[in-house]
Amino acid sequence: MQTPSYIALSRQTALWRQMDVVANNIANMNTPGFKGESLMFSEYRTPSRGTDSAFADMLSYTYDFGSHRDVALGPMEQTGNPLDLAINGPGYFEVETDFGRFYTRNGRFMLDADGMVVTGQGHPVLSTNGTPFFVAPNERDIVIARDGTVSTENGAIGQLNIVSFEDEQALLRVQAGLYDAGEQDPQAAEGLAIEQGMLEGSNVEPTREITRLIDTQRAYEAVQKLIEDESDRQQRAIKALTGADQV
Known part of the structure; x- marks a missing residue:
């Protein structure tokens, strides 16, 4: 797996965890005293491999480094x-x-x-x-x-x-x-x-959480499509370079 796939996979992993958090919020929207949570993300940047230049290209990965609990009073x-x-x-x-x-x-x-x-x-x-x-x-x-x-x-x-x-x-x-x-x-x-x-009552807002779940699922599917397309591209490149019909 090459760099583009690693970058996409880092984003997909974070989105998977985000779906777990949002799904848990929705499951507890009727639980007394429950406090909703959300993941916190940051960008992890690292120089591209294979270059010693001071102006090397930077690779950007998604990093979910923790969660935040909404401690606001529920109804x-x-x-x-x-x-x-x-x-x-x-x-x-x-x-x-x-x-x-x-x-x-x-x-x-x-x-x-x-x-x-x-x-x-x-x-x-x-x-x-x-x-x-x-x-x-x-x-x-x-x-x-x-x-x-x-x-x-x-x-x-x-x-x-x-x-x-x-x-x-x-x-x-x-x-x-x-x-x-x-x-x-x-x-x-x-x-x-x-x-x-x-x-x-729970301070989870159902409409907002369901919207977040849909958006996160769509983003996850989009990243999955990108990973699949990148895999197909690599397979075509290998075939073109080797002249082989199969890998």
């Missing part, structure tokens, strides 16, 4: 469920998993068989004391104040631990709307309010 959706919670502002709920503490903006919570407040995957939601919340079987009225204080008819049982991070882009998406903070230390979040009986 607030009224549900009426007392354990549906939305963070109106910056911050993440802290939850305990088998692999350590993770963070999420998906506030669709529930009570498990023991009366513990958990995520849809059964992970305990943590308080500022680092402990789960338990609701007694005879307690019916669950009230969450805007500052995250959780109470029942028998009084307060704790306060939600809502945290923030210096670099949200460095959070690693793991599964089911959870993020791994890596080496970052969580800080107490400020400037927010907890909305009970509401969920933050």
Whole structure:
């Protein structure tokens, strides 16, 4: 494979990854608290081989060097469920998993068989004391104040631990709307309010993402056609130079 094909292949590889990202955005456009992502591209330039000239021709390759997460607030959706919670502002709920503490903006919570407040995957939601919340079987009225204080008819049982991070882009998406903070230390979040009986919707705009998917697919197909045409050109050139009927 010669230089034009390598250049085209670098672009095609980046477009393939872009399609994966856009498809994932579309698949999660109804996931509470989901944040859309996009790839970041740059041009990688290198001198053409076979020349020592200071003014050598430069070859330009496509390089996708990372992704960017749109952390803008999603739309607030009224549900009426007392354990549906939305963070109106910056911050993440802290939850305990088998692999350590993770963070999420998906506030669709529930009570498990023991009366513990958990995520849809059964992970305990943590308080500022680092402990789960338990609701007694005879307690019916669950009230969450805007500052995250959780109470029942028998009084307060704790306060939600809502945290923030210096670099949200460095959070690693793991599964089911959870993020791994890596080496970052969580800080107490400020400037927010907890909305009970509401969920933050995905901030993905379906029309825009579907348009991006179509454009990316068309670009991918165009590059594939270029690679095929270049391969045909090379085959014809080899036949012409060798005078052979077959290669």
